[in-house]
Amino acid sequence: MCGIYGFIGEGKVEDLVNGLKKLEYRGYDSAGIAFLKSKNLIVEKRTGKVDALRSLMNGRLEERINAGIAHTRWATHGMPTDINAHPQMDCTKKIAVVHNGIIENFATLRDALTSEGHIFVSQTDTEVIAHLIEKYFRGDLFEAVRVATLDLEGTYAIGVIHADIEDEVIFARRKSPLVIAANDFGTYCASDVTPLISVSRDVVFLEDGQIARLKRNKFEIFENSGKPVENHFYHINWDEKSAEKGGYKHFMMKEIHEEPRVISDALVGRIKDGKVIFEEIKDWNEYIKNIRKINVIACGTSFHAGLVFKYFLERLRPFDVEVEVSSEFRYRNVFVDDRVLNIAISQSGETADTLESVRLVKSLGGKVLAISNVVGSTLTREADRTLYINAGPEISVASTKAYIGQITVLYLLAIYMDQLMGGNHSEMVINLTKLPEIVDNFILTQEDSIKSIADKYVGYTNFMYIGRGINYPSALEGALKLKEISYTNAVGYQAGELKHGPIALLDEKFPVMAIVVDDELKDKMISNVLETKARNAQVVAIVSASDRKVSSLVNDVIRVPDLESYLYPFVVGIALQLFAYNVANDRNLNIDMPRNLAKSVTVE
Numbered sequence: 272m273c274g275i276y277g278f279i280g281e282g283k284v285e286d287l288v289n290g291l292k293k294l295e296y297r298g299y300d301s302a303g304i305a306f307l308k309s310k311n312l313i314v315e316k317r318t319g320k321v322d323a324l325r326s327l328m329n330g331r332l333e334e335r336i337n338a339g340i341a342h343t344r345w346a347t348h349g350m351p352t353d354i355n356a357h358p359q360m361d362c363t364k365k366i367a368v369v370h371n372g373i374i375e376n377f378a379t380l381r382d383a384l385t386s387e388g389h390i391f392v393s394q395t396d397t398e399v400i401a402h403l404i405e406k407y408f409r410g411d412l413f414e415a416v417r418v419a420t421l422d423l424e425g426t427y428a429i430g431v432i433h434a435d436i437e438d439e440v441i442f443a444r445r446k447s448p449l450v451i452a453a454n455d456f457g458t459y460c461a462s463d464v465t466p467l468i469s470v471s472r473d474v475v476f477l478e479d480g481q482i483a484r485l486k487r488n489k490f491e492i493f494e495n496s497g498k499p500v501e502n503h504f505y506h507i508n509w510d511e512k513s514a515e516k517g518g519y520k521h522f523m524m525k526e527i528h529e530e531p532r533v534i535s536d537a538l539v540g541r542i543k544d545g546k547v548i549f550e551e552i553k554d555w556n557e558y559i560k561n562i563r564k565i566n567v568i569a570c571g572t573s574f575h576a577g578l579v580f581k582y583f584l585e586r587l588r589p590f591d592v593e594v595e596v597s598s599e600f601r602y603r604n605v606f607v608d609d610r611v612l613n614i615a616i617s618q619s620g621e622t623a624d625t626l627e628s629v630r631l632v633k634s635l636g637g638k639v640l641a642i643s644n645v646v647g648s649t650l651t652r653e654a655d656r657t658l659y660i661n662a663g664p665e666i667s668v669a670s671t672k673a674y675i676g677q678i679t680v681l682y683l684l685a686i687y688m689d690q691l692m693g694g695n696h697s698e699m700v701i702n703l704t705k706l707p708e709i710v711d712n713f714i715l716t717q718e719d720s721i722k723s724i725a726d727k728y729v730g731y732t733n734f735m736y737i738g739r740g741i742n743y744p745s746a747l748e749g750a751l752k753l754k755e756i757s758y759t760n761a762v763g764y765q766a767g768e769l770k771h772g773p774i775a776l777l778d779e780k781f782p783v784m785a786i787v788v789d790d791e792l793k794d795k796m797i798s799n800v801l802e803t804k805a806r807n808a809q810v811v812a813i814v815s816a817s818d819r820k821v822s823s824l825v826n827d828v829i830r831v832p833d834l835e836s837y838l839y840p841f842v843v844g845i846a847l848q849l850f851a852y853n854v855a856n857d858r859n860l861n862i863d864m865p866r867n868l869a870k871s872v873t874v875e
């Protein structure tokens with residue numbers, strides 16, 4: 272949450288704004304920059320999106336600068352106002368700080384600093400950092416930041432610049448990511464790799480407790496004790512174009528259209544002779560053969576991917592799989608031993624609750640397998656092993672292609688585990704390899720008809736999504752997509768639960784999205800659909816292409832390709848993404864940056 276970008280070297284004001292623009296998906300209620308120009312520290316900030324900041328800087332964008340820091344905010348402490356926007360400054364107005372994360376002891380620090388004479392102007396926790404650095408500054412900015420961070424409790428990624436120190440910018444991290452890259456023009460730091468792809472593909476991730484001193488021609492990293500550390504470079508193979516819209520109106524639509532490619536990329540190198548191979552975990556084969564329980568830990572859409580995994584693995588063999596949202600898991604008295612496999616799923620690899628769950632598991636001696644999209648993210652560095660989904664950067668806040676990439680890798684993982692336990696699933700493996708083409712064709716042929724159905728339902732303020740078995744997680748995910756981007760009250764339920772309460776909500780104003788594809792539970796689903804029709808609810812059913820039974824019972828149908836029943840989560844998931852997208856688009860909403868949300872939830 273929130274985005275940080277900064278550099279020292281040859282640049283102009285616009286570079287700061289452009290860097291921020293690429294991070295806007297991280298938070299977007301206000302934006303600001305601080306830069307050094309002819310020994311002056313200039314700070315400009317404004318409520319609203321990065322474009323509001325761009326307008327503010329109009330006429331000055333071409334100004335040459337030597338160094339700067341920039342921030343796009345997702346408010347935690349204090350309303351999104353110009354004053355609360357970052358950068359925050361100290362009393363002398365010589366120090367500017369941008370910050371991601373939450374300083375938990377900010378109230379105590381602010382009281383102490385106030386009694387020492389410091390004057391606060393904002394309601395942010397960040398401002399205490401600026402005043403602390405002021406307190407410790409004796410001419411060495413790096414040292415002042417280092418000592419100040421020792422007083423901080425909570426999480427932070429910070430960037431600091433000082434009016435009198437022209438040749439360095441300081442960054443520090445605890446539990447909130449920062450990445451550094453350099454080229455012939457300067458040295459750059461950001462809260463994720465997206466704005467750094469154009470700088471260099473070889474990047475260094477700061478570790479918790481580390482502080483970086485960026486100079487024009489080099490950067491050095493230190494522990495917060497002051498001890499220097501060696502830089503470890505990660506190579507990022509993301510394509511710069513993948514962080515651009517490529518002709519689509521929104522990133523979300525572009526990312527949905529990338530899904531056939533995402534499935535192929537997740538399969539590449541992982542299938543041989545009808546079998547799944549995972550080089551990344553082959554040294555775990557003996558361990559996997561002996562596991563008796565799996566804990567899956569994730570949040571939001573990644574949690575739904577985890578639920579699909581549970582249903583799929585249970586089809587292959589009875590297995591004890593527990594899927595829990597990380598914000599609950601981390602506070603439980605969980606069972607972990609050497610026969611338990613813990614799988615943490617996180618697109619960003621930076622979700623605070625998921626990271627804390629991983630730390631809990633590891634403190635209990637458990638092993639963690641990460642499923643992530645971001646090379647070098649905190650999760651991938653803390654987990655014992657990682658399976659990457661290789662989906663490329665996901666910019667839209669609502670996750671679409673990462674979800675499809677996650678379930679692809681999780682299907683492979685389930686098959687891999689079952690192979691080790693004696694199963695043979697070559698037919699499933701072949702069916703997975705056919706999916707990219709099927710999905711591509713489905714999107715091309717059904718996109719318009721899904722749009723027309725969305726147009727018809729755009730006026731409703733409530734929606735109930737129902738499914739059973741492996742399509743129950745799709746109901747949860749479909750409802751989440753609709754609610755987060757269109758602000759429709761959408762709830763997902765196991766269809767069998769309707770009559771235990773939620774059916775009371777239904778009437779002609781409360782439509783139902785029912786997943787009634789051709790699978791083992793279709794007849795049960797039909798009974799549930801009839802129950803909802805009996806309450807006058809309008810029903811949109813997602814049915815298999817060849818269905819003739821359901822279409823006559825409901826108001827509208829979305830047809831997905833006829834598939835083996837275990838493959839429906841792919842196409843149903845995509846159909847529901849397209850439906851949500853079109854409802855939100857009809858309402859003219861800011862689809863890629865929905866209100867109150869941010870990509871990568873790095874606060875608890």
Ligand code: F6R
Pocket residue numbers: 570571572573574616617618619620621622625668669670671751752755871872
């Ligand atoms: C919904 C969405 C969120 C994320 C959740 C976990 O569209 O994007 O629900 O899935 O915040 O994020 P990661 O996967 O990065 O841990």
